[in-house]
Amino acid sequence: MKKIKHIILFPLFFISIIVNAQINYPKTPIEKVINTYHGIEISDNYQWLEDTQSTKVKNWIKLQNKVSEKYLNNLTKSTRSRWMMDKLFYYEMNTDSLEGNFIKNKKIYFKIMYPSINSTPAIYYSKGNYRGYEKLISPNSISKKDQIIFSFLKPSKNGRFLAYQYSRNGSDWKEIKIVQIKNRHYFKETLKNTISSEIYWFGQGFFYKKYPNDTTQEAKNKRKFPQIMYHKLGTKQIQDKLIFDVKKENETLRIYGMSRQNLFVVKKEDTSNQKFSYFYLEPNKGLEFKPMFENITYDINIVDFKLDTIIALTKIKNKKYLISFPIQNPKKWKILTPSYTGAVFTDYELTNTKIVTSFQTNNSSIISVSNYNGKVLGEINTPKGMSVSKLVYSKNLNKFFFRLSSYTIPPVLCLLNFDNYTFRYLGRTEVGFDPEKYKFKSVKFSSHDGTEVPLFIVYKDSLKRNKKTPFLLNTYGGYGVIAKPTFNPGVIFFIENGGAFAYVHVRGGGEYGDKWSKAGKKLNKKNSILDFKKAAEYLINEGYTKPKKIAAIGSSHGGLIVAAAVINEPQLFGAAVIDVGVLDMLRFEKSEVGSTYTNISEFGSIKNETEFKNLLSYSPYQNVDYSVNYPSMLIMTGSDDTRVPPYHSFKFAAQLQHNPSQKAPILLWSQDKTGHYGANEFNAKIKEFATIYNFLFQELKNNN
Numbered sequence: 017m018k019k020i021k022h023i024i025l026f027p028l029f030f031i032s033i034i035v036n037a038q039i040n041y042p043k044t045p046i047e048k049v050i051n052t053y054h055g056i057e058i059s060d061n062y063q064w065l066e067d068t069q070s071t072k073v074k075n076w077i078k079l080q081n082k083v084s085e086k087y088l089n090n091l092t093k094s095t096r097s098r099w100m101m102d103k104l105f106y107y108e109m110n111t112d113s114l115e116g117n118f119i120k121n122k123k124i125y126f127k128i129m130y131p132s133i134n135s136t137p138a139i140y141y142s143k144g145n146y147r148g149y150e151k152l153i154s155p156n157s158i159s160k161k162d163q164i165i166f167s168f169l170k171p172s173k174n175g176r177f178l179a180y181q182y183s184r185n186g187s188d189w190k191e192i193k194i195v196q197i198k199n200r201h202y203f204k205e206t207l208k209n210t211i212s213s214e215i216y217w218f219g220q221g222f223f224y225k226k227y228p229n230d231t232t233q234e235a236k237n238k239r240k241f242p243q244i245m246y247h248k249l250g251t252k253q254i255q256d257k258l259i260f261d262v263k264k265e266n267e268t269l270r271i272y273g274m275s276r277q278n279l280f281v282v283k284k285e286d287t288s289n290q291k292f293s294y295f296y297l298e299p300n301k302g303l304e305f306k307p308m309f310e311n312i313t314y315d316i317n318i319v320d321f322k323l324d325t326i327i328a329l330t331k332i333k334n335k336k337y338l339i340s341f342p343i344q345n346p347k348k349w350k351i352l353t354p355s356y357t358g359a360v361f362t363d364y365e366l367t368n369t370k371i372v373t374s375f376q377t378n379n380s381s382i383i384s385v386s387n388y389n390g391k392v393l394g395e396i397n398t399p400k401g402m403s404v405s406k407l408v409y410s411k412n413l414n415k416f417f418f419r420l421s422s423y424t425i426p427p428v429l430c431l432l433n434f435d436n437y438t439f440r441y442l443g444r445t446e447v448g449f450d451p452e453k454y455k456f457k458s459v460k461f462s463s464h465d466g467t468e469v470p471l472f473i474v475y476k477d478s479l480k481r482n483k484k485t486p487f488l489l490n491t492y493g494g495y496g497v498i499a500k501p502t503f504n505p506g507v508i509f510f511i512e513n514g515g516a517f518a519y520v521h522v523r524g525g526g527e528y529g530d531k532w533s534k535a536g537k538k539l540n541k542k543n544s545i546l547d548f549k550k551a552a553e554y555l556i557n558e559g560y561t562k563p564k565k566i567a568a569i570g571s572s573h574g575g576l577i578v579a580a581a582v583i584n585e586p587q588l589f590g591a592a593v594i595d596v597g598v599l600d601m602l603r604f605e606k607s608e609v610g611s612t613y614t615n616i617s618e619f620g621s622i623k624n625e626t627e628f629k630n631l632l633s634y635s636p637y638q639n640v641d642y643s644v645n646y647p648s649m650l651i652m653t654g655s656d657d658t659r660v661p662p663y664h665s666f667k668f669a670a671q672l673q674h675n676p677s678q679k680a681p682i683l684l685w686s687q688d689k690t691g692h693y694g695a696n697e698f699n700a701k702i703k704e705f706a707t708i709y710n711f712l713f714q715e716l717k718n719n720n
Contacts, residue, residue, distance in 0.1 A: 025357035039087060039681055042079035044670045051602070054625040058602065058638065065666040066603070073666070077686050080669070084683040088650075088707050097509060102703050103448035105504030113389075124175045124197065126152075128166050133698045136163055139180060141197065153180060153195065157202075159356040163689045163696050168213035170222070175276055177249070179215050185656035186691020188609070192224065194249060207253050211239070216273025216280060216297065221248040223271050223280060225261065239612055240265040244282055260284070260295075260305070272318040279321035279343075281308070287613040292316075292498075296343065308346055320366055322388075327352070327366070334530040336361035338371060340388070341499060352390045358380060360529060362498055365407035365416070370434065372416065374404040376500055376527065378458050378470055383418065385437065394437030401456040401474075403500035417442075423474050423517065424454040424508065425499045449512055453477055461554035464546045467523070467535075471551055474507065475516040481559035481653075486590075486716045487566045488709075489552060493544045494573030495618055496526035496533035508710035510567075513713055516554065522547035522577065538620045539630050545580045552581075552588040563720040564590040564647070567712035571595040572660060572692065573618075579636035579668065582647060590646040591715035593708050596657055596692055600663040601635035602628075607661050624636065637664075641669045648680040648715040650708065654690035662686055680715075 048059040051560035067073055125142045127149060140149035155164035167190060168181040178197060183190045192207040192215065207224065214225045223246050227239060244260035247253070258270055259282070266288040272281040280297040282305060292312050295305040309316075318340070320327040327340050338352040352371055353364070359375035359382055366372075370393065375382040381404040383396040398404060398420060405421040416432040418439070429442045457473040479485065488510045492499050499521060507517045521527045524536020524544040536544040552568075555561050568589050570578035575597020582592045598619075604610035605622055620627030632638055640646075649672065669684035687704070690696060695704040 039683075040671045041083060041682075042076060044076065044674065046674075050114065051630050053602070053622055053632075056632075058632075060603075062667040062670045063603075065670060066661070066663040068661065068663055068666075077666070077684075080684040081686060083652075084685045087681060087683060088685070091710055091714045097706040097713075099508055100448070100512070101505055101706040101709075105702050105705070112539045124171065125149075126169045126171060126178065130698045133702075135698070136696045137166055139166055139169065139178075141178075152178070152197075153198075155182075158182065158193070165653075165691075165696055168215070170213075170215040170217065172217045173275075174220075177217075177305060179217075181210065181215065183691065185689040186654055186693060186696060187656045188658040188691070203250060204258065205247075205250070205252055207247060207256075212270075214271050216271060216277075218246070218273070218277055218280065219236055221246060223247075223273060225269060225271060237609060239316060242269045244271050246268055264288075268613070274321045276321075279318075279326070280305075285315070287617075294318075298343075298518075308343070318363070329364070331530075338364055338373065347698070350390060352388065353386055354384055354392050356384075356579070360498055361528060362405065362500070363407050365409050367409045367416065368411075370408055372409070372418075372432070374418070376403055376408060376498055378472075379456070381420075381500075383432070383439075385434065394434075396432070396437055396439060403502075403503060405500065405502070414684050421500070421502050423504060423519075424451050424501045426513075442604050447508075449508055454511070455479075459554075461550060463543070465543070465548045467543075467547075469523070469547045469550065470521040470527070472501075472519045472521070473516060474518070479516060479560060483556075483559055483562040483565075485561050485565070486510070486713065487519065487555055487561045488515055488712065489548070489555070489566055489568050490517070490574065491522050491525075491548055491551075491570055491577055492572070492574040493520075493522035493524040493536060493547070493577055495614070496523075496530070497573075499616065506705045509705075509709045510713060515713065515716075516560070518551065519529060519546055520551035522551075524573075532615040537618055540628065541619060541630070542634050544577050545584065545634055548577050548581045549585050549588065552585070556588070563588055565716055566590060567716055568592040569595070569668075569708070569712065570597065572597065574599075575599070575660075576636070580634045580639075582649070583636050583639050583641075584634075586644055586646045589647045590719045591650075593650045593652065593712060594665070594668075595652045595672045595694070595708075596654065596660045597636075597651075597664060598660050598669040599635070599669075600637040601631040602638065604664070609659050625669045637668050637671055640668075640675060642675050643677055644675070645677050645679045646672060646675070646682070648682075648711075648718075650683045650685060650711050652685050652687070652694075652708075654688060654692065654694060655686055655688050657692045659692040685712075 048061045049063040051058050051060060065073055075501060127140045128137045131138050134157045138151055139153040141152045142149045159166045162184040164182050165186055166182045170179045177194055179192055179194050181190050181192050188211055190210045192210060194203040195568055209226045212225055216223045226243055226245055228241055241262055245256040246259055247256045268285045270283045282295045284293045293310045294308040296308045297305045316328040316330040318328050324343050325340050326343055329338055335355045340350045340352055341348050353373045355377050359377045362376045363374045371386045373384045379400045380402060381390045381398040385394045386392050391719050402420045402422045404418050406419040408417045418426050418430050420430055421427045430439045431442055432439050440702055453476050455475055459471050460468040461471060463469045509515060522544040523532055526533050552566050566589050568578045575594045577597055578592055579594045579597050598604055622628045651665045651669045653662040669682055672682040695701045
């Protein structure tokens with residue numbers, strides 16, 4: 017029997033703290049719970065906050081919001097942050113739409129956009145052109161109680177019907193409804209228990225993926241046992257036909273459908289041994305799904321089917337390629353796209369005769385054009401500091417578009433010329449600042465183990481080494497996600513007020529391939545945290561800024577990295593915003609998403625002793641030191657976040673607020689009827705951004 021160790025992480029007393037004679041935090045009762053992991057007892061004083069639907073917790077949240085909003089509103093009133101954010105956000109109401117679905121012959125365009133600044137987006141459509149959009153579906157037509165967020169549109173091949181998917185209050189769980197366009201006939205059925213946007217029309221209905229109709233919280237939390245269903249228009253969901261299911265909880269399903277409805281493929285993955293099986297249906301040859309591959313050890317994603325040839329996306333020696341193979345001879349592969357040293361594959365789009373792919377480098381993007389024999393026909397390099405965020409081929413117009421984005425310029429639509437492989441801008445969005453004055457710097461610094469880590473810096477005019485520049489430091493760095501420059505009005509606000517911005521590509525992200533991603537997973541997760549900390553030290557050592565003049569900000573996985581770095585090295589930072597962060601690593605696995613294969617493979621499991629000890633070593637909630645005055649923090653979450661439950665933020669805030677050494681403000685802001693992506697209404701988004709970046713800037717000013 018193992019010897020029981022007892023770790024007291026939190027003092028067992030209750031205290032209400034007044035900070036700077038400004039903040040009187042709500043009383044937070046301590047209700048001690050002991051959890052035992054591998055013979056180690058962990059004391060948790062705020063586990064009761066995990067019951068987010070209880071009246072007790074809801075009342076506590078109301079009091080926390082009241083305190084936080086008073087403090088934050090006082091900051092905002094003293095600045096022009098809301099006025100400036102209004103100007104910077106205007107582009108989003110008028111941006112070029114690449115979200116339209118082009119219906120051959122019928123020329124019907126669909127678009128999700130804001131009808132007004134005080135509403136959530138609605139669905140619009142237009143016949144024959146991009147102008148003259150008519151409202152098709154309003155969020156209020158579905159519910160006046162919940163905030164309805166449209167997430168995906170899937171028109172039928174003939175353009176007669178539209179399947180539209182939406183969530184309630186930002187939850188990951190979604191519903192599907194259908195409308196007949198011509199007569200505005202809204203079908204009565206609602207398809208529930210869906211998450212992904214796998215909707216593929218076939219005949220008088222469509223295939224889609226759902227989860228079992230088990231209403232118990234324990235079953236729903238697992239997101240296990242997916243089912244591929246076929247829904248026939250005008251029938252109830254209970255009548256849908258089961259096409260595929262799984263028998264083991266570690267098996268997943270995905271369905272692919274080609275736009276011409278000439279091929280459907282189901283992929284089954286066994287996450288316990290990383291084996292994949294593929295089954296295909298050719299509609300003109302019956303309704304039976306036939307095996308394509310069974311129990312293979314490499315993953316492929318089917319993207320198109322032409323003349324009995326499948327086009328798929330896969331990895332070869334840890335690099336992504338588009339490949340082709342005959343459906344009757346699936347082992348006969350042909351590589352269709354190139355690879356580039358120092359660049360990662362990010363997107364693709366197919367035309368009738370060409371394949372267009374995009375790649376991301378340290379400083380910009382590469383667009384490559386190939387034919388279906390794999391020959392490269394032309395290449396384009398985008399301007400420094402800009403990245404390709406979307407590729408779209410319009411069959412109706414026979415033109416190829418792509419969108420460029422940057423930290424300092426709103427997304428701009430471009431037209432690609434296949435004759436000479438050049439591009440031109442189709443219009444720029446007017447902004448309330450001069451982007452020509454903005455400059456970029458790409459550098460590398462040495463991390464704790466000697467690894468060279470990239471850092472991308474944005475500033476205005478010049479960057480002086482006088483240790484006076486306030487810096488905004490950001491990262492994401494998880495799940496192999498490729499971070500690309502994206503316009504952020506908050507960054508512009510920060511820079512226009514005399515600051516600078518830096519994005520650190522910590523290990524764990526996908527910007528530099530699989531090896532870089534794996535160097536920040538599981539037992540290597542602390543590399544990501546230490547990379548972020550070392551980025552702050554680099555900015556200080558280079559003389560750009562000084563301790564307490566750095567504001568850290570991160571969302572979701574980035575929220576974990578920021579929180580862990582601030583807890584680990586609080587003296588480096590002057591303020592932090594931690595948005596929907598994973599903050600209690602020992603309890604994450606108990607949640608709906610935390611127990612999925614995706615997250616277990618990213619962080620490890622508390623069921624494994626070595627992985628548990630690693631999680632405990634950096635988990636922000638468990639590592640708060642009651643002898644330290646931590647920097648000012650704004651801890652944000654959404655009441656309906658099913659991806660990272662809001663109790664992570666609740667518990668972390670409660671723990672910090674009860675720190676007897678804490679003098680700087682610790683604010684918890686939980687937004688009602690929002691999920692993992694924050695505010696939904698346009699005005700609410702502006703308020704959210706103004707609040708976040710004004711808080712960071714003002715707290716740094718207080719450190720002068």
